[in-house]
Amino acid sequence: RKEVEQDPGPFNVPEGATVAFNCTYSNSASQSFFWYRQDCRKEPKLLMSVYSSGNEDGRFTAQLNRASQYISLLIRDSKLSDSATYLCVERGSSNTGKLIFGQGTTLQVKP
């Protein structure tokens, strides 16, 4: 089983739609989780961290469910510019700073 698993998609949604991605992780001791965004052929960039209490940044909401070992990303009012691959990332239990990446979920927002 992969340490971090995501549905690769693609998710094709119309502008203005609400879309949600889930990601599951296998290490129950993992401390921190993140969502990174990667545009085609570009480098990944941090979108947001994921806290136990959940966090929101504008149209984006991230949540963590430790009991079921999954994290989610909700995007409201999708924009064309949201089209990208969203990488689910965990930082393991050791103090190494190493990140473990999921394979990514591709989102295509259509006009």
Next chain:
Amino acid sequence: DADVTQTPRNRITKTGKRIMLECSQTKGHDRMYWYRQDPGLGLRLIYYSFDVKDINKGEISDGYSVSRQAQAKFSLSLESAIPNQTALYFCATSDRLAGIEDTQYFGPGTRLTVL
């Protein structure tokens, strides 16, 4: 100017050739990382370094070596390139500040093709 730079950006080489990918950063971070990205597999860690004298293997270090020449420079070498090393390679940096989560900052990537 970009904070994390990689050279070359694209490279086509032949099986058996030695090739070096270079990474430089101006962020002043201590930690540097090399990843490769393959379709359907996500990013996988090759090597990481917490300072000039601290270098560690990642999950897929076989066939690769690294050199941390200075705090700002971290090079990845393929001593004898093989076709399954064809991938997109990313360098990243991070700094651990008290109370702040690690954020990794990525370079623009090097697209390597081994024929």
